[in-house]
Amino acid sequence: MTQHIVRAYDEELSALSAKINQMGGLAETMLVDAVDALVRHDIAKAKSVVERDVQLDTIQHEIEELAVLIIARRQPMANDLRHIMGTIRIASDIERIGDLVKNIAKRVGVMEDRFLGARSLAGIQHMAHLVLGQIKTVLDSFSQNNPALARHVWLHDGEVDTLNNALFRELLTYMMEDPRSITFSTHLLFIAKNIERAGDHATNIAETVHFIETGQQLSGPRPKGGSSVFALTPSDE
Amino acid sequence: MSFASETAKALNAGDAQGAPKAASAKVAARGVNVHYGEKHALKDVFVDIPEKAVTAFIGPSGCGKSTFLRCINRMNDTISTCRVTGEITIDGKDIYDRMLDPVLLRARVGMVFQKPNPFPKSIYENVAYGPRLHGLARSKAELDEIVVRSLRRASLFEEVKDRLDDPGTGLSGGQQQRLCIARAIAVSPEVILMDEPCSALDPIATAKIEELIDELRENFTIVIVTHSMQQAARVSQRTAFFHLGSLVEEGATDQIFTNPKDRRTQDYITGRFG
Numbered sequence: 001m002t003q004h005i006v007r008a009y010d011e012e013l014s015a016l017s018a019k020i021n022q023m024g025g026l027a028e029t030m031l032v033d034a035v036d037a038l039v040r041h042d043i044a045k046a047k048s049v050v051e052r053d054v055q056l057d058t059i060q061h062e063i064e065e066l067a068v069l070i071i072a073r074r075q076p077m078a079n080d081l082r083h084i085m086g087t088i089r090i091a092s093d094i095e096r097i098g099d100l101v102k103n104i105a106k107r108v109g110v111m112e113d114r115f116l117g118a119r120s121l122a123g124i125q126h127m128a129h130l131v132l133g134q135i136k137t138v139l140d141s142f143s144q145n146n147p148a149l150a151r152h153v154w155l156h157d158g159e160v161d162t163l164n165n166a167l168f169r170e171l172l173t174y175m176m177e178d179p180r181s182i183t184f185s186t187h188l189l190f191i192a193k194n195i196e197r198a199g200d201h202a203t204n205i206a207e208t209v210h211f212i213e214t215g216q217q218l219s220g221p222r223p224k225g226g227s228s229v230f231a232l233t234p235s236d237e
Numbered sequence: 238m239s240f241a242s243e244t245a246k247a248l249n250a251g252d253a254q255g256a257p258k259a260a261s262a263k264v265a266a267r268g269v270n271v272h273y274g275e276k277h278a279l280k281d282v283f284v285d286i287p288e289k290a291v292t293a294f295i296g297p298s299g300c301g302k303s304t305f306l307r308c309i310n311r312m313n314d315t316i317s318t319c320r321v322t323g324e325i326t327i328d329g330k331d332i333y334d335r336m337l338d339p340v341l342l343r344a345r346v347g348m349v350f351q352k353p354n355p356f357p358k359s360i361y362e363n364v365a366y367g368p369r370l371h372g373l374a375r376s377k378a379e380l381d382e383i384v385v386r387s388l389r390r391a392s393l394f395e396e397v398k399d400r401l402d403d404p405g406t407g408l409s410g411g412q413q414q415r416l417c418i419a420r421a422i423a424v425s426p427e428v429i430l431m432d433e434p435c436s437a438l439d440p441i442a443t444a445k446i447e448e449l450i451d452e453l454r455e456n457f458t459i460v461i462v463t464h465s466m467q468q469a470a471r472v473s474q475r476t477a478f479f480h481l482g483s484l485v486e487e488g489a490t491d492q493i494f495t496n497p498k499d500r501r502t503q504d505y506i507t508g509r510f511g
Binding site for chain 1: 466467470494495496497502503504506507508509510
């Protein structure tokens with residue numbers, strides 16, 4: 001990208017992008033730690049995840065304030081305008097991811113019984129791994145101004161949905177076999193749903209990045225994991 | 238609905254409603270070239286200017302936008318070294334036809350300049366001058382009516398109705414510019430050319446002129462040259478970007494300012510020109 005005639009304008013836009021990267025990095029480690037806390041039943045770690053969420057909120061507010069200031073100061077046009085508006089939107093998506101992860105961490109604190117073996121936790125871990133990859137990749141697409149990479153993320157959301165549905169069926173089976181596991185399994189269901197929704201926010205970000213870079217909306221068919229007749233969770237769309 | 242889809246929708250809507258296409262072109266340029274002596278100031282411009290809409294010309298200084306504007310009412314004829322080739326038509330008729338009287342052309346194509354330039358006469362006479370010259374009024378009463386109507390259309394009448402005999406040069410800058418617009422529309426032109434009409438005005442006077450432009454487009458075809466990108470985005474339905482004497486990109490204003498096709502247009506409107 002060629003530079004602006006006014007150098008301070010470039011600096012303001014870079015500051016905005018840097019804050020997004022900062023938020024993204026925070027959200028990623030929060031997700032890693034929340035799942036780790038779940039698997040190890042590490043209450044202290046879960047608590048630290050909950051505490052870190054406030055940082056995301058703070059940076060989001062900083063992004064909004066800076067964006068408003070840049071708009072007032074520079075009257076941005078074209079790709080600059082899309083970039084600033086997109087940044088506001090991405091910040092709110094990351095902030096939502098933070099809320100979902102915080103909710104996972106809170107559940108760890110109240111899940112005392114551990115009825116289940118490693119299998120369903122492995123399913124959660126696998127989902128989290130996929131979503132983390134999505135979040136990482138979509139943030140890379142933002143910092144590299146790469147709409148093709150954003151499109152890739154957008155196209156690969158289906159795997160997470162498929163895993164979520166598989167996990168749903170598995171946990172239902174456990175609950176039917178042993179009603180004492182219902183509380184624990186329900187928490188896991190919500191956790192899986194939260195991870196899946198974090199993935200949805202990654203695809204939202206992908207749409208925004210694509211729009212920033214091309215001015216065009218992402219369109220075309222997209223494989224949906226939840227569309228199978230065996231799917232037990234209704235598709236959102 | 239996503240942010241992207243809302244914006245895309247807004248863009249499409251803008252293209253469909255606000256921006257008439259070539260079908261209703263009032264002014265059409267075909268391969269227009271302008272030379273000032275050795276200097277090739279305008280290179281092979283093809284463009285359609287839609288009827289009853291505002292078309293903005295933007296571009297850096299010396300890009301040819303004012304030169305092209307001045308071709309539309311043959312103002313360049315007055316410069317001896319200036320040579321215009323190619324074809325410019327209004328309603329399909331060649332305006333460079335040798336049988337055409339440029340004075341009559343300029344009654345059909347009015348012009349408003351950067352600096353307000355009222356005649357050193359009364360407010361009334363400023364507006365009455367054109368209609369009288371062209372014999373548009375058969376009586377004093379008819380002339381009065383034209384003057385009042387023009388001042389009203391230029392949103393100036395209420396401010397000057399009690400002092401129509403005062404000199405036009407005594408008005409504020411913004412009022413003088415509206416007086417010049419009233420003078421331009423008094424002869425009922427079809428096209429109004431505006432060459433940076435607000436660059437000498439404060440923001441309030443600018444807003445009044447912009448409001449006026451928006452009202453005038455119901456009845457007139459307006460072409461405006463402006464250095465303010467925000468102004469072009471606010472007042473026009475179509476925008477043409479000139480650079481180094483060439484027309485780089487022309488399209489619906491909403492599209493030009495949110496998603497220009499040409500890299501040079503994007504660099505210019507975002508302030509990246511080296």
